[in-house]
Amino acid sequence: MQDVVSGRCLCGNVEYSIENDFLFLLFCHCEQCRRISGSAHASNLFSATQSLTWLKGEENIQRFDYPGRDFTKSFCRMCGCGLPYRSSHGEMVIVPAGTLDGEPKFAKHGKVFLAECTEWTHSTADAKLFDGFPDFWARRRFINTRANVTSEPNTEPVQVADFVWRRVPDPLPFF
Ligand SMILES: [Zn+2]
Numbered sequence: 001m002q003d004v005v006s007g008r009c010l011c012g013n014v015e016y017s018i019e020n021d022f023l024f025l026l027f028c029h030c031e032q033c034r035r036i037s038g039s040a041h042a043s044n045l046f047s048a049t050q051s052l053t054w055l056k057g058e059e060n061i062q063r064f065d066y067p068g069r070d071f072t073k074s075f076c077r078m079c080g081c082g083l084p085y086r087s088s089h090g091e092m093v094i095v096p097a098g099t100l101d102g103e104p105k106f107a108k109h110g111k112v113f114l115a116e117c118t119e120w121t122h123s124t125a126d127a128k129l130f131d132g133f134p135d136f137w138a139r140r141r142f143i144n145t146r147a148n149v150t151s152e153p154n155t156e157p158v159q160v161a162d163f164v165w166r167r168v169p170d171p172l173p174f175f
């Protein structure tokens with residue numbers, strides 16, 4: 001029995017499956033992949049198995065082919081999430097790795113087009129690590145909740161680890 005992995009978009013309107021047998025996983029830092037992904041790099045798996053199967057919602061897929069160049073974005077019309085697509089020559093299927101439900105199996109992996117990498121991408125190397133939101137965000141939410149109840153603005157700076165976060169009386173709308 002073939003090892004098959006499934007994937008889906010964020011809203012769940014589109015689901016697919018594909019053989020879990022990828023040639024490579026590429027983290028592409030080129031300018032186009034940066035814009036397509038809205039992030040430091042794209043994380044794409046390449047499959048030559050011709051086994052991509054849409055389980056539901058194929059009619060919700062929108063495809064954009066960059067004029068004159070071999071860049072494509074396939075995405076869910078409902079939530080904008082990236083989705084697999086067939087290369088322009090049809091021999092390869094490119095799968096945005098983050099849309100998989102399970103762990104992919106790939107033969108090779110690499111970071112490519114580092115020459116086009118941004119300065120801020122390098123800052124991830126020494127970025128502080130947290131399992132969830134940073135402590136100071138959680139603390140700030142608590143402080144804001146408390147401020148709402150007691151109406152006690154507190155402008156003393158809060159020191160958490162290496163961060164200094166200045167308390168302000170007005171809560172941010174999203175914390
Ligand atoms: Zn969706």
Ligand SMILES: [Zn+2]
Nearest residue numbers: 028029030033
């Ligand atoms: Zn790229």
